[in-house]
Amino acid sequence: MEDWERDFEWLRVRHFVKDMVHKEGLPDLETVLFLIGVQELGQLPKEKFTKEEKQDLMHIAVCTLLEPEGFYRFEGKDGDGWPHWKELKPFNIKGADNQEAYLIDKIIQYFDKYIEQ
Numbered sequence: 001m002e003d004w005e006r007d008f009e010w011l012r013v014r015h016f017v018k019d020m021v022h023k024e025g026l027p028d029l030e031t032v033l034f035l036i037g038v039q040e041l042g043q044l045p046k047e048k049f050t051k052e053e054k055q056d057l058m059h060i061a062v063c064t065l066l067e068p069e070g071f072y073r074f075e076g077k078d079g080d081g082w083p084h085w086k087e088l089k090p091f092n093i094k095g096a097d098n099q100e101a102y103l104i105d106k107i108i109q110y111f112d113k114y115i116e117q
Helices: 003-021 029-041 051-069 096-111
Strands: 072-077 083-087
Touching: 003 029, 003 096, 029 051, 029 096, 051 072, 051 083, 051 096
Parallel strands: none
Antiparallel strands: 072 083
């Protein structure tokens, strides 16, 4: 995907998420990852999510996004319903900007099933 295409599609995803959560401002990458994690978890907390749970939710999102690429394999859910993956190969894309662009591409693919083209 070319940079201008990624920028356009990423903006489209961010507007979609903003409209879904009814918040002001466009969500950043961490917020989108958090929301994907909540979606994949499939349950809301009785109280607020703790800081550790929020980090775990972003990890769920990353594993979900990278599983089709062979980085992770879904192992199942624990007694509390939280999913777990096994790392199959390291995510060794060099450079923070390249890693972010790769994740954004995967997020765009994830949201393609929700956003009409």
